[in-house]
Structures are given as C-alpha cells and as structure tokens.
Amino acid sequence: MVQIFKFLLKSSKSPGRAHFRxxxxxxxxxxxxxxxxxxxxxxxxxxxxxxxxxxxxxxxxxxxxxxxxxxxxxxxxxxxxxxxxxxxxxxxxxxxxxxxxxxxxxxxxxxxxxxxxxxxxxxxxxxxxxxxxxxxxxxxxxxxxxxxxxxxxxKLIADVGLVGFPNAGKSTLLKAVSNAKPKIAAYPFTTIRPQIGTIEYSDLRSITVADLPGLIEGAHANFGMGHKFLKHIERTRLLVFMVDIFGFQLSPRHPHRDCLENVYALNKELELYDPSLLEKPSVLLLNKLDKEGAHEIFSKVKPFINDLASGLDQCPEELRPKQVLKFESIVPISAINSSKIPQVKSQLRRTLVRLAEKQFLADEDQVREKLKQRVSLVGPKIT
Structure with missing residues (x-):
C-alpha cells in the first residue's frame, strides 16, 4: 500500500508542447x-x-x-x-x-x-x-x-513586413516564397510570434520578409499584443498588407467585415499607433482569389481600393482613417497556388528596386544642393 501511495505522489516533469515553448x-x-x-x-x-x-x-x-x-x-x-x-x-x-x-x-x-x-x-x-x-x-x-x-x-529589421488580420494567409505566403517554416492551420492566431524568412533569387539577390502575428482591432492601444507586434514594422522598408478577399470575422461577438472594410481597419490601426507608418511604401495582396466568387468581389472593390479616399463616405465611422494609404501596387493572389508565387516574388523585388532608385536620386539631389551651397560660399563673386 505504501508503495502505491509513493507511486501516486511521485511527480515527473513532462516537457511542454513545442508550440507553447x-x-x-x-x-x-x-x-x-x-x-x-x-x-x-x-x-x-x-x-x-x-x-x-x-x-x-x-x-x-x-x-x-x-x-x-x-x-x-x-x-x-x-x-x-x-x-x-x-x-x-x-x-x-x-x-x-x-x-x-x-x-x-x-x-x-x-x-x-x-x-x-x-x-x-x-x-x-x-x-x-x-x-x-x-x-x-x-x-x-x-x-x-x-x-x-x-x-x-x-525591433526586427527586414526588407518586407507582412501585415494583416488573423487567418489572412500570411504564414502560408511566407512559407511559399521563402525558406521559413511557420506553423500553418485553418484557424486564426496560428502565428503567435514573428517569423523571418528569406526570398532568394536566381541572381543571388535576397530579400528578408517578416511575418507578424495577426493584428486585432485595438492593437494601437495595445489590445492583444498590439505594441509588441506593431513595433516590428517600424524598421521595414516595405509594408505588405494581406487581406482575405472574403473578409474576416474575429469572433461571433464581432461583426463580419468585407475586404474593403478590413483595408480601412488596418489603415486606421497603423494611423492610431504611428501616423508616420502610413508614409512607408506599401503593397496590397488580396488573397484567396482561387475560390468561387472571389473574382466577382474583386471587380466590385477594385475601384475603391485603387483610390481609398473615394470610398471613405461608405466606410463606417469607427474605421474611417484621417489619412489613407497609397499602395504601390495591388496584387490578387492565392497563397496556396504555386503558379501565383513567382508573380508575388517579382512584384516585391520590382517595388524594392524602384524604392532604392528613388532614394538614390533623392540622396544625389541633396549632395548636389550641398555642393552648390559650398561653392556659392567660397567661390569668387562674379560682377
């Protein structure tokens, strides 16, 4: 009997599940x-x-x-x-x-x-x-x-930061375009910590992509783990917003919002957290275009997404931002369709190259202006 009690009282430590560590x-x-x-x-x-x-x-x-x-x-x-x-x-x-x-x-x-x-x-x-x-x-x-x-x-330093609500397909896309191996499942909040992947090209060029856990409404006020995740996009060169074409509903207590309302909601969250983030170059990926009825929805919302300011009157007041995003490009994709992945990789690279060229020209203009000022200060006066 004593041996039985010792066996029952004996405690053994079992390792926690990997995704909880x-x-x-x-x-x-x-x-x-x-x-x-x-x-x-x-x-x-x-x-x-x-x-x-x-x-x-x-x-x-x-x-x-x-x-x-x-x-x-x-x-x-x-x-x-x-x-x-x-x-x-x-x-x-x-x-x-x-x-x-x-x-x-x-x-x-x-x-x-x-x-x-x-x-x-x-x-x-x-x-x-x-x-x-x-x-x-x-x-x-x-x-x-x-x-x-x-x-x-x-604060993570990456070329591209993936931003979106839960279950938008960010982890699926990261796995498809890079060497990262994020946890993927058909329910929200699969990603519970930032993931970094690297897109490698045939000419040995590489781009780093940060997949951030899905935001929720109120992230700017640190609801959920808002500040913990939003801070990581401050140092990315390009923001990639990923939105489910069929919309998103956080829970039965929350209203279902279509893809356009979700774009405004993401816009609003970034604006309330740090308005300067809206000045960052951004690309919009509309996901799940492989499903039935997706192209009809896309054709309806495309004019408003191309010009977010034109749809502000129809946007619910609680989602209405003061400053709207201006996307460098809008790409309809399917994260699980491998034929669309090269298009995404090419688009990201083209956008980053274009931004680098703009930055180079801006820096060159600044150098020229400084040289002109120095020459005018030390050079002889012509009368």
Missing part, C-alpha cells in the same frame, strides 16, 4: 554594473586603476534568447580597477564586460529614455561606465562604477 524574445531587462575604481597611494601619489565598463555590441544572426542563455541571473558586472602600489604606481584598469546583442536592439534606461539604437552590425554602446581610480581629486579613494538596469527592446 517560448522561442522568440524581443524584450530583455538586464542589471549592469561598472567596476569600482582602484584606490590610489597617497605616499607616492599613486593613481588607482579605472573600473571596467559594461558595453553592448550588435551582431548579425543573434537572438535575445541566445543572449539570455549566455548570462547568469541577467546580471553583468565588470571587474574593479587595481589599487596603486609601490610596485605599480598606476593601477591597471579593470576588465570590461562585453555583451553581444542582436542587430536592431534599442537600449532604454529605467525612465524609458533611449540610450542607444544598435541598428548596424558592430555598433557599440556603453551601458555602465567604470568608476574613476583614486587620485588627489578624490582623496585617493576609488569611485564606484555605474550601477543601473537597462531594457533591451528588439
């Missing part, structure tokens, strides 16, 4: 402390060594999950500076502590003040300075290093 991390809080400065030596006027500092270095291909795995208790401290002595009048500096972080990390202090934006490979920033060594100005006493907490906020 957290694999994506985009925010990390760290306690950092610079090293204490070494003490000076009053008898000989010796100066203590400066304490080491804690600094961050951006590195490609890294994730915050890997950063956490390499740290202990999310605390990082640099070593103290060496005390001055008869053998070493000038104490040696303490060793610095380097933390490698993903490219795209923004560093904030406890007051949410931005310290640094590490958006390039090898970009660095000191998050905790070391204390000064003891000298005559400090009565030969070493000073403590900086001690504070910093927040690392990761």
């Amino acid at each position: 957290p694999t994506f991390l985009d925010n990390l809080r760290l306690a950092v402390r610079g090293g204490h400065g070494g003490n000076g030596l009053p008898k000989y006027g010796g100066v203590g060594g400066q304490g080491g500092c804690v600094y961050l270095v951006a590195k490609e291909g890294l994730t915050l999950r890997k950063v956490v795995q390499g740290l202990k208790d999310k605390r990082v401290a640099a070593s103290s500076g060496e005390d001055s002595s008869k053998a070493s009048i000038f104490g040696r500096r303490g060793l610095d502590q380097k933390i490698e972080v993903p490219v795209g990390v923004q560093v904030y202090d406890d007051q949410q003040k931005l310290i640094a934006d590490l958006n390039e490979h090898a970009a660095t920033c000191i998050v905790a300075g070391g204390g000064t060594g003891g000298c005559t100005a400090t009565n030969f006493l070493g000073r403590p290093g900086e001690n504070r907490t910093v927040n690392l906020d990761l």
Whole structure:
C-alpha cells in the first residue's frame, strides 16, 4: 500500500508542447554594473586603476534568447580597477564586460529614455561606465562604477513586413516564397510570434520578409499584443498588407467585415499607433482569389481600393482613417497556388528596386544642393 501511495505522489516533469515553448524574445531587462575604481597611494601619489565598463555590441544572426542563455541571473558586472602600489604606481584598469546583442536592439534606461539604437552590425554602446581610480581629486579613494538596469527592446529589421488580420494567409505566403517554416492551420492566431524568412533569387539577390502575428482591432492601444507586434514594422522598408478577399470575422461577438472594410481597419490601426507608418511604401495582396466568387468581389472593390479616399463616405465611422494609404501596387493572389508565387516574388523585388532608385536620386539631389551651397560660399563673386 505504501508503495502505491509513493507511486501516486511521485511527480515527473513532462516537457511542454513545442508550440507553447517560448522561442522568440524581443524584450530583455538586464542589471549592469561598472567596476569600482582602484584606490590610489597617497605616499607616492599613486593613481588607482579605472573600473571596467559594461558595453553592448550588435551582431548579425543573434537572438535575445541566445543572449539570455549566455548570462547568469541577467546580471553583468565588470571587474574593479587595481589599487596603486609601490610596485605599480598606476593601477591597471579593470576588465570590461562585453555583451553581444542582436542587430536592431534599442537600449532604454529605467525612465524609458533611449540610450542607444544598435541598428548596424558592430555598433557599440556603453551601458555602465567604470568608476574613476583614486587620485588627489578624490582623496585617493576609488569611485564606484555605474550601477543601473537597462531594457533591451528588439525591433526586427527586414526588407518586407507582412501585415494583416488573423487567418489572412500570411504564414502560408511566407512559407511559399521563402525558406521559413511557420506553423500553418485553418484557424486564426496560428502565428503567435514573428517569423523571418528569406526570398532568394536566381541572381543571388535576397530579400528578408517578416511575418507578424495577426493584428486585432485595438492593437494601437495595445489590445492583444498590439505594441509588441506593431513595433516590428517600424524598421521595414516595405509594408505588405494581406487581406482575405472574403473578409474576416474575429469572433461571433464581432461583426463580419468585407475586404474593403478590413483595408480601412488596418489603415486606421497603423494611423492610431504611428501616423508616420502610413508614409512607408506599401503593397496590397488580396488573397484567396482561387475560390468561387472571389473574382466577382474583386471587380466590385477594385475601384475603391485603387483610390481609398473615394470610398471613405461608405466606410463606417469607427474605421474611417484621417489619412489613407497609397499602395504601390495591388496584387490578387492565392497563397496556396504555386503558379501565383513567382508573380508575388517579382512584384516585391520590382517595388524594392524602384524604392532604392528613388532614394538614390533623392540622396544625389541633396549632395548636389550641398555642393552648390559650398561653392556659392567660397567661390569668387562674379560682377
């Protein structure tokens, strides 16, 4: 009987299901402390060594999950500076502590003040300075290093950001056009964390695509996980809106909205979160055109989608944006139809190339204007 009770009371840990295990991390809080400065030596006027500092270095291909795995208790401290002595009048500096972080990390202090934006490979920033060594100005006493907490906020950097409501087919499209392997199912909220895929072309050109979990109404006010997902589109060069041609209904408690109303709803969410996002170049993909009745719907809504401002009068007031999107192109597709995928890949590339050309010409004009100004300032006056 005792053995039976022991067996029943015995607990065994079973691993959680894979899709419930957290694999994506985009925010990390760290306690950092610079090293204490070494003490000076009053008898000989010796100066203590400066304490080491804690600094961050951006590195490609890294994730915050890997950063956490390499740290202990999310605390990082640099070593103290060496005390001055008869053998070493000038104490040696303490060793610095380097933390490698993903490219795209923004560093904030406890007051949410931005310290640094590490958006390039090898970009660095000191998050905790070391204390000064003891000298005559400090009565030969070493000073403590900086001690504070910093927040690392990761914003994905990708060429293209996929935006849409749940079950629009974003994950299906990402899997079809890239090397990513997102979870796909016929129900909303299949994607619960951002996915990154790479589109590779025959001439070795590649484009990165970020598939963000489906937004819900009120995402701008952080309903659901609004801010957690919306922040990742801030650094994309091109926004790709994906909308189900048959519309979307979040739940029985929510009204069913057609594809045009969904376009306005996405427009409104971005406007309320950050109006500057509407200035980003964007492409609209109307999905599920392979189903019966889809082409009839497309022919009805196409004139309004080409000019969103013309349909504002018919748009429900709660969905009506102040500023409407202007799409670079509108592409009817079927994410599950492989014959349509090359068209999507070509369209994305053409759009990005066109944007790069515009940026190059704009930069060239700015350089010319600056050169003209310099020449007019230093050149001889012609009378």
